Amino acid sequence: MWIDVSQRLDNNIAVWPGDTPFSYEVDVSKEESGSVNIGKLTLSTHTGTHIDAPFHFDNEGKKVIDLDINLYIGSAVIVHLPNRQLIQKEELEKLKLDNVTRLLIRTDAWQNRTVYPEEIPTLESEAIDYLASIGVLLIGFDLPSVDHMESKTLPNHHRLASSGIHILEGLILDDIPSGLYQLIALPLPLVEGDGSPVRALLKKEKK
Numbered sequence: 747m748w749i750d751v752s753q754r755l756d757n758n759i760a761v762w763p764g765d766t767p768f769s770y771e772v773d774v775s776k777e778e779s780g781s782v783n784i785g786k787l788t789l790s791t792h793t794g795t796h797i798d799a800p801f802h803f804d805n806e807g808k809k810v811i812d813l814d815i816n817l818y819i820g821s822a823v824i825v826h827l828p829n830r831q832l833i834q835k836e837e838l839e840k841l842k843l844d845n846v847t848r849l850l851i852r853t854d855a856w857q858n859r860t861v862y863p864e865e866i867p868t869l870e871s872e873a874i875d876y877l878a879s880i881g882v883l884l885i886g887f888d889l890p891s892v893d894h895m896e897s898k899t900l901p902n903h904h905r906l907a908s909s910g911i912h913i914l915e916g917l918i919l920d921d922i923p924s925g926l927y928q929l930i931a932l933p934l935p936l937v938e939g940d941g942s943p944v945r946a947l948l949k950k951e952k953k
């Protein structure tokens with residue numbers, strides 16, 4: 747059975763401080779058109795559960811359409827690392843992540859999803875280098891960012907991208923035990939996109 751690990755998109759969803767609020771409205775009603783309701787969306791590309799394309803933080807970086815969709819479908823390992831401020835290489839080494847290409851880290855650090863957290867755990871740079879060295883291609887978090895909330899230079903975004911590791915943010919992993927899963931988290935085919943909301947799904951691997 748597939749489990750939905752995406753944030754629900756309604757008009758109350760929290761967005762990055764100062765970012766475009768999410769809005770869905772029926773722009774043309776069935777009564778008006780005489781035939782159908784037609785919705786209109788206004789949203790930031792970093793709304794809810796979403797991926798970042800390198801263009802988000804690098805003007806020369808790949809846009810969403812350029813990203814290989816195979817990154818976002820396939821086996822993924824979930825690890826549970828609660829109550830940490832800094833996720834260190836030594837800790838990841840202990841988890842025996844050989845052959846893991848998609849790694850989802852459940853931190854449980856974003857408790858009240860009606861607001862953005864002030865502080866979030868982050869990976870130390872050595873941890874990013876370690877994940878790259880073992881062949882990780884996608885990293886996902888139950889957090890709104892892979893850098894500190896107040897960061898303007900986004901060092902982890904840059905380091906992940908230059909290491910070939912793609913970014914998935916804002917997962918809901920509250921009830922998901924550690925283990926091996928299948929993941930689907932496909933971005934929209936946004937030709938100019940710096941990011942895209944995804945519908946993120948997990949299915950437990952029998953093992």
Ligand SMILES: N[C@@H](CC(=O)c1ccccc1NC=O)C(=O)O
Binds near residue numbers: 915
């Ligand atoms: N890096 C964050 C988003 C982010 O930084 C951001 C999103 C919307 C408006 C402003 C943002 N950052 C401003 O410094 C992310 O990847 O979702």
Ligand SMILES: [Zn+2]
Binds near residue numbers: 792796797890
């Ligand atoms: Zn983002």
Ligand SMILES: [Zn+2]
Binds near residue numbers: 890903
């Ligand atoms: Zn990001």
